[in-house]
Amino acid sequence: xxxxxxxxxxxxxxxxxxxxxxxxxxxxxxHRPVLVxxxxxxxxxxxxxxxLATVAMQHALITHDFRxxxxxxxxxxxxxxxxxxxxxxxxxxxxxxxxxxxxxGYVAAMVWRFRDRADDPLVGWATVVTYLVAVFFFAxxxxxxxxxxxxxxxxxxxxxxPNSLLQDNKLVxxxxxxxxxxFVGFTVPFAFAIASLxxxxxxEGWQIxxxxxxxxxxxxxxxxxxxxxxxxxxxxxxxxxxxxxxxxNAAVLPWLxxxxxLHSVMVQERRGLLRVWNLSLVVSTFCLTILGTFLTRSGVIxxxxxxxxxxxxxxxxxxxxxxxxxxxxxxxxxxxxxRAPGSIDSPLSREGAFLLNNLLFVLLAFVxxxxxxxxxxxxxxxxxxxxxxxxxxxxxxxxxxxxxxVLMAVGPALPWRKTTVGTLRDRLLVPAWIGxxxxxxxxxxxxRGVPALLAFGLGGFAAAxxxxxxxxxxxxxxxxxxxxxxxxxxxxxxxxxxxxxVVVIAVGLTGAIxxxxxxxxxxxxxxxxxxxxxxxxxxxxxxxxxxxxTATELVVxxxxxxILRPAVSQFGNGSDPVGTPAIASGPxxxxxxxxxxxxxxxxxxxxxxxxxxxxxxxxxxxxxMWAGGALLVLGSVLAxxxxxxxxxxxxxxxxxxxxxxxxxxxxxxGAGLEPVxxxxxxxxxxSGSPARTGAAGGPGTTPVGDVAVPVSAGLPLERDRS
Amino acid sequence: MTALALARYRRSAGxxxxxxxxxxxxxxxxxxxxxxxxxxxxxSQRIAAIESSVKCPSCEDLSVAQSTAPTAIAVRAAIVARVxxxxxxxxxxxxLVSRYGTGILLQPSTxxxxxxxxxxxxxxxxxxxxALGVVFWRRRRIGxxxxxxxxxxxxxxxxxxxxxxxx
Numbered sequence: 076x077x078x079x080x081x082x083x084x085x086x087x088x089x090x091x092x093x094x095x096x097x098x099x100x101x102x103x104x105x106h107r108p109v110l111v112x113x114x115x116x117x118x119x120x121x122x123x124x125x126x127l128a129t130v131a132m133q134h135a136l137i138t139h140d141f142r143x144x145x146x147x148x149x150x151x152x153x154x155x156x157x158x159x160x161x162x163x164x165x166x167x168x169x170x171x172x173x174x175x176x177x178x179x180g181y182v183a184a185m186v187w188r189f190r191d192r193a194d195d196p197l198v199g200w201a202t203v204v205t206y207l208v209a210v211f212f213f214a215x216x217x218x219x220x221x222x223x224x225x226x227x228x229x230x231x232x233x234x235x236x237p238n239s240l241l242q243d244n245k246l247v248x249x250x251x252x253x254x255x256x257x258f259v260g261f262t263v264p265f266a267f268a269i270a271s272l273x274x275x276x277x278x279e280g281w282q283i284x285x286x287x288x289x290x291x292x293x294x295x296x297x298x299x300x301x302x303x304x305x306x307x308x309x310x311x312x313x314x315x316x317x318x319x320x321x322x323x324n325a326a327v328l329p330w331l332x333x334x335x336x337l338h339s340v341m342v343q344e345r346r347g348l349l350r351v352w353n354l355s356l357v358v359s360t361f362c363l364t365i366l367g368t369f370l371t372r373s374g375v376i377x378x379x380x381x382x383x384x385x386x387x388x389x390x391x392x393x394x395x396x397x398x399x400x401x402x403x404x405x406x407x408x409x410x411x412x413x414r415a416p417g418s419i420d421s422p423l424s425r426e427g428a429f430l431l432n433n434l435l436f437v438l439l440a441f442v443x444x445x446x447x448x449x450x451x452x453x454x455x456x457x458x459x460x461x462x463x464x465x466x467x468x469x470x471x472x473x474x475x476x477x478x479x480x481v482l483m484a485v486g487p488a489l490p491w492r493k494t495t496v497g498t499l500r501d502r503l504l505v506p507a508w509i510g511x512x513x514x515x516x517x518x519x520x521x522x523r524g525v526p527a528l529l530a531f532g533l534g535g536f537a538a539a540x541x542x543x544x545x546x547x548x549x550x551x552x553x554x555x556x557x558x559x560x561x562x563x564x565x566x567x568x569x570x571x572x573x574x575x576x577v578v579v580i581a582v583g584l585t586g587a588i589x590x591x592x593x594x595x596x597x598x599x600x601x602x603x604x605x606x607x608x609x610x611x612x613x614x615x616x617x618x619x620x621x622x623x624x625t626a627t628e629l630v631v632x633x634x635x636x637x638i639l640r641p642a643v644s645q646f647g648n649g650s651d652p653v654g655t656p657a658i659a660s661g662p663x664x665x666x667x668x669x670x671x672x673x674x675x676x677x678x679x680x681x682x683x684x685x686x687x688x689x690x691x692x693x694x695x696x697x698x699x700m701w702a703g704g705a706l707l708v709l710g711s712v713l714a715x716x717x718x719x720x721x722x723x724x725x726x727x728x729x730x731x732x733x734x735x736x737x738x739x740x741x742x743x744x745g746a747g748l749e750p751v752x753x754x755x756x757x758x759x760x761x762s763g764s765p766a767r768t769g770a771a772g773g774p775g776t777t778p779v780g781d782v783a784v785p786v787s788a789g790l791p792l793e794r795d796r797s
Numbered sequence: 798m799t800a801l802a803l804a805r806y807r808r809s810a811g812x813x814x815x816x817x818x819x820x821x822x823x824x825x826x827x828x829x830x831x832x833x834x835x836x837x838x839x840x841s842q843r844i845a846a847i848e849s850s851v852k853c854p855s856c857e858d859l860s861v862a863q864s865t866a867p868t869a870i871a872v873r874a875a876i877v878a879r880v881x882x883x884x885x886x887x888x889x890x891x892x893l894v895s896r897y898g899t900g901i902l903l904q905p906s907t908x909x910x911x912x913x914x915x916x917x918x919x920x921x922x923x924x925x926x927x928a929l930g931v932v933f934w935r936r937r938r939i940g941x942x943x944x945x946x947x948x949x950x951x952x953x954x955x956x957x958x959x960x961x962x963x964x
Contacts, residue, residue, distance in 0.1 A: 313865075318859065319858065320858050418932075419932060419933065421933075422933045431929065434926070438918065438922055438925060442918045445917055445918065446914065449911075453905075453910070461900060461905050462902060462903055462905070463903075463904075463905055464852060464860070464903030465858065466850055466904045467903070467914065497810060500810070500817060504816055507820055508820055511820045511823055514827045514831070515823060515827045517831065518828075518830050518831035523832070523833045524831070524832075525832060529828070532824065593862075669865070
């Protein structure tokens, strides 16, 4: 019953998607808007199919329907309901179903959101692209990654339950769905990017249409990664949170390119520059989500996070290849339309800072990708094993991270177009002094080590510089008669809050990595030990039995932090026991205890009075990372809310004085003044626009986005169309 | 001194330049004072350095320094014994590679084919910086912004009107 329902759902979605593609494509090619509009209904059908399949899978898991091979492998009668539900993403086939469900949700939301523009070929093509992606995933679900296969032979009476590590912590209910909401969400900007290339409307229209979608996906990916680190910290028992594991790298790769895009898109929206670059970033982000899924789900790379292996590798690799080749091909085909209608005026400008930011993020992505793929490539070409581990990534990313902190401090203070050293000297003086005082304070407080001091100092500098922007924006809001908190809304100001979150994470990361103390203590009941100033007393051993788990707990009193109970837990039937760490978290430091060895007699039985080995990790500032993650979310929400609208005639960047030296620079909530007529696209009146003018072109006009506008109008152009 | 005079004083270029110089000197002094002097003997530092660059044989990504697995403890003991026997770091790594294979070292060697993993990012960084340089250089070649008189006038009027409000 469950299997039949689930299969029906997957098939319904697959057929609906395929028919939808044909209908919309026919409408687009033959110019029949009726067909394009009619094609939207298939998004709803796909969503219905995915929901049906998900309901069937959840029903099977919760009722322990072991007739399904997937349930028999990932569930047991003792599994609590919450871990039965999360069983859907405990292995490959179910994860694919979650992916498909989220994707169809996005597609349906997109079709609904753009219902007023359904006749627009840009929206039509974007819909086709999302249908294509969905059809691929439903084909996987119907074929090689089918979660609704029956068991072969007799139906088992009970199953082993999910992997022990996946029923140890409630975070498994949140981390994978958040991560997938991020991963899958990039399908929407990708679809619009491809649609813009196909339709030839390569201006800013598609970016403005998908601005909040990108931000939404980015925010969820950020939360997903942060929760993954938190899960790793709470479950895996080594006291760390990030190991440069291939799965972690696979998640962070699209995050890096998406972060680069979120910055460079502003250069294109305002100045019309970097069109090819932005398209490439969006296409790469999507491709990297597919590549990451391939790397971690096909079994080519071992990982602590990969809880499934299967034979879907070739299909994913083929899909990755098609998207890469298709993306590059389309960009090359439209190359002539992608030339920017202007150029960057000065390296010392907001757009110059964004370019440098992009260089750093892309370099980071390159380093992570290279380090992840190198063992594979080396094994293929040299036939030898090589490990690229944490020391490599730490060495390579540290300088880039320091550069990013510097840029995050300087960038927000830079106006668009160009500025002078004098302006920066003025704007950055106070923030830089705050950073300097942080260094002095840290040294006085006993912190040693140049990388850590640099990171703390630059963190202080960057935080102060971003707070300064927020204060200016709030004052600006007050001056315009709005409440002060209005100055926190909008992309730029929300972005400053995100920056603050990044600083908090950087500080936490530095503290935790630089000043962690790890050791092991061997104690008999009643004995005490002191590690890094913390006093531990091992009181006794306790056996705890719950339906799904039996655990051996050590009761350890930590002076000032109460009782901690690190344990060794045995989940389900016959699986290997896993360690369950116990953590006392505080704003200044975390105390992290693990059971490293239990005393056993020669027969293998536990000896309750024997000496136990307890792993102790004392790590400062770990909780700052989770707090920083929360700030990132807050900032993303603020950035998605509409900020104060700039009047079309309001100046937005620094004045450019003809003939050399800049005059007075007037600050405008972090921006400056811009000569209105020369506009945000840097079009030079009378100099002959370098852009191709197209059919609508003529003297004094240039195509910007989807429509040709008079150069001197100084109107907000497409910005308000979203 | 009134607040306005103070603000003007703070904004004067000379004062600001001096404040930056003082800041640089103070920060540099603090960094020198905060220079890390590693604790422990040379021997324990060497052992720690080797341990953090050797992979735990039975783990996915952990070094033997981080792991508490029995295999990691065995490797740690081997490292300590060989350091005490006076072997060099290279000799110890050679032994571990002969025992566990080339995958035991967390950092690929900088020489030979594995050196590529270290060199390619540097090449990419150089290419990226070069590309940025070309972008800015092209801008120079095109020449400065030519502003029509009416636009310039528009800006002047905007500045005159807006200065009060925006500062």
